[in-house]
Amino acid sequence: MHPSRDHHLPPDPDAYRYAPHPRGRIIVIAPTRAACETIELALGLRLETLLEREHGAEIRTLAASGKGFGIVAGTGTGKTLGIRPMAESILGEPLRVGVVNREREATPETPGWNVVIVTTGIARRWFQDDLITGRDTVIVDEIHQTSAELELCLALGKRAGCRYIWLSATVDPTFYARYLASAEVLHTYAFDPKLKARVQVLPQTPEEFLTERFVRHIIKERRGVAAFLPTRAEVERLGQELGEQWKRLTTAFYHGGEPIRVIRPFLQGEIERPFLLAMTAAGQSALNVPGLDTVIIYDARYGNVVERGRNVLHRLYLGANEILQMAGRVHGRVPDGEVVILSDRELDFASLRPTPPEFQLAGxxxxxxxxxxxxxxxxxxxxxxxxxxxxxxxxxxxxxxxxxxxxxxxxxxxxxxxxxLPVERPWGELLVHASGDLLPVVAVCSNIESLHRMTREERDLHGLVANGSDHLTAYNIYAEAVNQHGYLGEVYGLPRHLFDEGLEEWAERRGVLIKAVEDTALGLASVYRSLDLPLPKQLPYASKDLRLAWMDLVARVMPFHLVIDEHTADGQEARVSKTSVAGSWGAVAGALRFFADRFGIARASIEGTTLPNDLVSSYAVVGSPRIVLTGPRKHQRLALERRRTYFGFELDTEIEPLSGKIPEALREQARDLLVDLLVAGEVVHPDAGRIKRAIAELDELWRRSGGTLPELSPDALRRLARAQLETVASWDDLQRTRISIDPAALVEQAIRERLESLPGMVKVRGDAAPVDYEIQHGEGVARVRLREGQAKRLRPDEVPALDRPVRFALQRGRHAPLLADTIPELQALLRKAPRHDREDQGDFRTGRGRGKGGGPGHRGPRTRRTRGGRPGRRR
Incomplete structure (x- = not known):
């Protein structure tokens, strides 16, 4: 399947680029589709807001000046409503507003818009196609809601020379002000000192805090409570359990998997107190709940930490920004407010200050x-x-x-x-390669984040599970939703699957998140529009033939991460996710996610589709043959090696002994291999012993010379040996060919005697210390090997003088030596070394050892023996 065009771009890009807009356009970048609708609505309103009262004139002046600036303000102060006066001051003409996101594509009327509202992904595509230029003003709403797409947009806008106006919740604006060259940052806080909330920090968990006594307090005082918890499961459990136990308390929960309409009665003030609304961080900064006067904050969150270029999920404490935004729902805003922070760390709420945001692009x-x-x-x-x-x-x-x-x-x-294509790269590849029968499967799966994120902990997927494939199981879930409760409708004039009221009951019974189904419908419609194909009214379930075709497509293209026998191609362990229906052994293709265990060590899990071994083998690639050495030392021979690999994994190796001539095309590689083996002393040859001794002797002379004799360098000796193998075309030829490396012919006798006369031992505080000669960064150095006792007592002025810089090494028993350029540096490394490393080294002398080192002459620790003759426990 091949996309006809990107429907998120104007149908006629040149008409858009050259449309007459004397002062350019306003491009508003919103974090979500819902935010696009909110901004569009705000651009048609004129309301008195706190931001307008405090900074209205300044905003208009800055907007008309052509300079970039920022606004930092809390929720409910009117940041979004402030976009209209900015746009009017910049453009000086009536506003013609349009929205482009996954729901609403660009139209022939798009060139006439002078205000375009887009999400971050659409904005990036427009930057890539030069549809946003230096003539335009970019307004970023909720810039503190960081994402990789938004951060790329900021960089691309700077490259295009755009002017930035940015709106943020309460965070430290220093970085944005500097990075976006803001002339000024305006601050507005909806905080009334007279309405300061009572704040408690308690070392308890939510289960320990939400006791019968506290719930009765909520009901008696008719309070409105918001509880912020880190995970979907905790939020759902709290909302459901309290609702079942306390009939007089209205409860609900909200997280990223729920549509906003489930708590709309709370947002519209239709719910009377007492109530408790359990939320994840999804509601920390954008939701205003009338009647709210109590906030419970559990000091925990799950966030990505970038480690070696990948996102690793960690359980972390909340940042100051999150706590301030959560507490800011009531702190300084409502009378008799209460804030309870549940944390096992020392936390001073009064000293919390906004911090810079956390960026995601590095991962x-x-x-x-x-x-x-x-x-x-x-x-x-x-x-x-x-x-x-x-x-x-x-x-x-x-x-x-x-x-x-x-x-x-x-x-x-x-x-x-x-x-x-409006999907991630792996799914885009599958869509391009998919046949017509597989298109619905690929298009649906490309818009489902994961089976785990689509369902609740308690789920009933009987009849929908495609054994071995999370992808097809998720597809079956959506297919059943469409086939039983869906129909073809239109939203903003574009076809989409819509659902009847029975979907909620079905989702409750199946344990499926409605928002995941609705988001999949939105993405599926976008994919079919990109391919200029009609959206199917119903979807086939994953039959046996469809499963085989799906596995064949995945195995052939393999755009996903691949794990075989619970290991990645680079050897990292990766377990199949606990909620996955894929098999634990064999090949699993899917999404690899990293998370930190309780010790902070990065682990990996995978969700995807299990591929049969014979299917993997059928698409494996046989590599080019190469010459290798096989057999035990007394029966060594040359052989041809061919490796079968599959997307980074080596499946097997075929070895074919070579009894005759080496193929012409492989002779150079064979000679390179043989010379390496000869130099390393790993191949049988009549001259092998002499070569090994000569190379060792010349290498020592080369290091003692400080590299001033280039003809003795390892590369020069290898070239010398390699030149003598030019006629070798078989194993027998190698055995008949004499190879000579004569130290006497390569080094003059006088130079040899001078180099050999260099000391191999020096006196350090009366003790002998060996000296090794090395070449470090192209310079000859002498490295003195010390024992721990010598290193501890040695002073820099006691270092013996040699004809070259002196470096130091500390022997550490079985461990690698500590290397340093100076004595103070060595002593500093010694202090940092783990204690067991230093004890392993000891300070042994000849004769009977002292202390617990267990060295020569030491008879070992004494043990007390019981009557039975076994080691006993000291009392």
């Missing part, structure tokens, strides 16, 4: 690589808001190049097709 190197290829620049040419992990970026670029999406730093034709 999405692939998105950066695709974006850079789309516009033909290197990531180093973009002024990114966070440093990019260069190693991760190179790996991502190499992966995309190996898959044929990037060539010479630009997107290929295949890469442009994949990038034009």
């Amino acid at each position: 999405d190197a692939e998105r950066v690589a695709i974006t850079c290829a789309a516009i033909g620049v290197d990531a180093r040419d973009l002024d990114l808001p966070v440093p990019l992990d260069r190693a991760a970026y190179r790996r991502a670029a190499d992966l995309l190049a190996s898959r044929g999406l990037i060539e010479n730093g630009r997107l290929t034709a295949y890469g442009r097709e994949v990038e034009a």
Whole structure:
């Protein structure tokens, strides 16, 4: 399947670019689709707000000045409503507003809009196609809601020379002010000191705090309570259990998997107190609940920490920004407010101050690589808001190049097709390769984050589970929702699957999140529009034939992460997710997610589709043959090796002994291999012993010379031996060929005697210490090997003088030595070394040992013996 065009771009891009807008356009970047609708509504209203009263004139003056600026204000102060006066001051003409997101595509009327509201992903695509230029003013709403897409947009806007106006909740604005060259930052706080809330910090969990006594307090005083918890499961459990136990208390829960309409009665003030609304962080900054006067905050969250270029999920404490925003629902805003923070750390609420936001871009190197290829620049040419992990970026670029999406730093034709589809890169590849029968499966699955995120902990998927495939199970769930409760309708004039009222009962029975179903419907419609195909009214279930075709497509294209026998190609352990229906052994293709265990160690889990071994083998690639050495030392022979690999995994190796001549095309590689083995002393040959001794002797002379005798360097000796193998074309030829490396012919006798006369031992505080000669960064040095006792007592002025810089090494028993350039540096390393490392070293002398070192002459620790002759316990 091939996309006809990107429906999120104007049908006629040139008409959009050259439309007459004397002062450019206003591009408003919103964090979500819902925010787009809110901004569109706000642009048609004129309401008195706190922000307008405090800074209305300043905002208009700054907007008309052509300078960038920022606004930091809490929820309910009128930030979004302030966009209208900004736009009017900048454009000086009536506003013609349009929205482009996954719900509403660009139309032929788009060139006439002078205010365009887009989500972050659409904005990035418009930047890539030069639809947003330096003539435009970019207004970023809720800039504190960071994402990789938004951070890329900021960098792309700076590259295009755009002017930025940004709106943020209560965070430290220092970074944004500097990065976006803001002339001024305006602050507005809806905080009344007379309405200061009572704040408690208690070392309890929610279960310990929400006792019968506290719930009776809520009911008696008719309070409105919001409880912020870190996970969906905790939020659902709290809302349901309290609702069942306390009939006089109205309860509900809200998280990212629930549509906003489930708590709309709370938002519209239709729920009378007492009530308790349990929420995740999804409601911390954007929801205003009338009647709210009590906030309970559990000091925990799950957030991504970028480690080696990947996002690793950690359980963390809440940041100051989150706590202030959650408490800000009532603190300084309502009379008789209460804030309870449940935390096991020392926390002084009064001293909390806003901090800079946490950025996400460093963990999405692939998105950066695709974006850079789309516009033909290197990531180093973009002024990114966070440093990019260069190693991760190179790996991502190499992966995309190996898959044929990037060539010479630009997107290929295949890469442009994949990038034009409104899905992530792996799913875009599958859509391009999918046949007509598989298109519904791929299109549906491409818009489902995961089976785990689609369902609740308690779920009933009987009859829908496709054994071995989370992808097909999730597809079956959506297919049943459409087939039983869906119909074709239109939203904003675009076709989409809509659902009847029976969907809620079905979702409750199945344990499926309604919002996941509705989001899938939205994304599915977007995919079919991109392919210019009609949206199907009903969807087939995953039959046996469909399952086989799906597995074949995945195995053939393999755009996902791959785990075989619970390990990745680079050897990292990756377990199948607990909620997955995929098999634990064999090949599993899907999404690899990283999380930290309770010790902070990064672990990996995968959700996806299990692939049969014979299918994997059928798409494995046999590598080019190479020459290897096989057999035990007395029966060594040359052989041809062919490796069968599958997307980074080596499945098996075929060894074919070579009894005759080496194939002509492989002789150079064979000679390179043989010379390496000869130099290392690992191959049988009549001259092997002499070669090994000569190389060891010349290597010592080369190091003692400080590298001033280039003809003795390892590379020079290897070239000398390699030149003598030019006629070797078989194993027998190797055995008949004499190979000579003569130290006497390579080093003059006088030079040899001078180098050999250099000391191999020096006196350190009366003790002998060995000296090794090395070449460090192209310079000859002498490294004195010390024992721990010598290193501790040695002073810099006691270091013996030699003809070259002196370096130091501390022997540490079985451990690698500590290396340092100076005595103070060595002593500092020794103090940092783990205690058991130092005890392993000991300070042994000849004769009977002292202390507990267990060295020569030491008879070991004494043990008390019981009457039975066994070691006993000391009392």
